[in-house]
Amino acid sequence: MGLFLRTSGQGGLAATDPASLCVVWHGSERAPDALRADVHVRLQALRAAHEGAGVAEYWTSDARVQTVRHGQAVCKHDGEWMWVALDTASADAADIATATRHGYDALFAAMQREDFPYLVRCWNYVPHINADQMDDQSGERMERYRLFNRARQEAFQAARQAFEVGAPAACALGSHEGSFTLYALAARRAPRCIENPRQISAYNYPVQYGPRSPSFSRAAVMERSTGDSLLFVSGTASIVGHESLHPGDVAAQTEESLRNIRAVMSQANATQTGSARFDMSRLQYKTFVRHARDAAAVEAVMRRELGSEPIIHFLLADVCRAELLVEIEAVGAAAAGTGEA
Template sequence: NVVEHHLAAVPLSVACLPWPDTEQGTAPNPAPVLDLQGSALGCAVFAASPLAPPGEAPQSFVSTPVLDGPQAWAEIWRTAEPLRSGRQGPLTWRASADVLFGAITLNEADFVPRDGATPLQQAAEAAYQAIFALLAAEGMPYLLRVWNYLDDINGESFGLERYRQFNIGRQDAFLASGRPITQNVPAACALGTIGGDLVVFFLAGRAAPIPVENPRQVSAYHYPREYGPRSPTFSRAAVVRLGGDGERRDVLFISGTASIVGHRTLHVGDVAAQTRETLANIAAVIDQANQIVPGAGYRLADCLYKVYVRHPADLAVIRAEIDRVLPGAPILYLQADVCRSDLLVEIEASAG
């Protein structure tokens, strides 16, 4: 059993550490080796109930139950560079000279419907406005990778699916900050949690990421209107050049990827086929990244994966398909809803 997953890149690395089994919601004793001091840029804890590792790095708590293994996983981003930290309202951040990790959590109940904007739409817009204000203030203008988590993502309120409400708020914030919505957009994912607040955590940088699209898929920012009044604002993947000339690394962030070809969901109701199609999409994105960044040489087997499973009962089927293509790869399985109600699985990856 793999208990710790590492993606080593200089000067950015990520480790996913199991949080030892404990009483629900209580801190383990003795405390696990989750060092959120020193080199930690930031952390996200994925679990069914809140846990807060000690330390000064920003952290997000994401209400997604772990499907295989420990009660919780902590994803910790690190860098060996000197760090400074800060807080701006509900947003906490920590940054090196090159990279900034930020985390923001907003409660939809703090927003009231107004001017046709739903509370979730306003929360999404407020989260991204706060992020863009921070990036401007800290001289880190480019979003590289964003992880978005919201409760009841496929639920409908105010006559619109909640994911679609989120997309309006997110896009409005990009537009209001003068950012293009079809260029230089970050790699991302958007998943549904089992409750809790709107949680967004992100990596931003001083230099623009190299966006990668998937030739098998319509770019999400060009999805037709049948998927909502505003298109989602993300790229299929982003390559980020970090480090000096001596030890430059190109880190690849692959967005949440699902069984979509063109702009349509394929294999409705067939979770095995959706998993295979998703892996084909990830392979296509990696091929594309290797064409755009000559010499990068990314391989499927080099990535660190998170797999979001809508129905826990599908785990065995999904895992069997993934093990066929990626035997022994480091993979975290989490329970989450995917942003189209007909999608049963979504996979994201990073390589460095």
């Protein structure tokens, strides 16, 4: 069965289509009623045709979709792919550790109930990600992103999910309002998890970045029934080894982020069979900038490096490290006769 993505950069979306697996709305205002969004990510859209209007992602299947609910988890699946959207409206945004643990516990319980054992991709939006809060375990103040990482890894371990080698692709961005937001793609087959030779794997970061390392792979590759593969690139920033580079220079950080995505894509291509390859110009990008004023400079770099063909959406968000100004994620299908070494 196929899994397909369209976005608001590709024309109208038939939100009432019975093959809809997940509709994600990114915007500071609520989604249009006609969209029937499954997830609302409270981030302001930038550099869109209608500034701030929002960005819609519309994931569909070519098979019959079933919808079930398990507690706070709404699951939509076609027998091969399952999207899980977590209702976190009642979560205490002030206690990110508890909200994260409850969200992931609910996610893993739903995956078990529906027999989708493998996480492919997770999206996390953490209010005030770089702020500190009191840590109940240590009795000291700790950055909320570090508390999120600890709670996420504890949930992975409790569910016996891979939190190092084999962990899903993921991102964690900071929102300025709302509750913790989590949604995920699961499958009945394991993804091919991809790492970046330019970077230490996130799950091996040294202890200076917090008591528990981030539990994600740099990318994940999944085959579709259409005979090709989908590449999910995790949120990618200006990090080489484990260190942030180019502080204060958003253009240089964007260039470094794209070098990292290119390296990940090359690693993914090395795992491909046949002639189909991933290509930077055929991916779709979501780009998160810390400051709205930087969006034009980031877009200029991306268009210079990628050309005019790729769809790029820009959103205002905090990046997981305070010194990082931009983060980029991508998704796309392999195509025959394309790709870069």
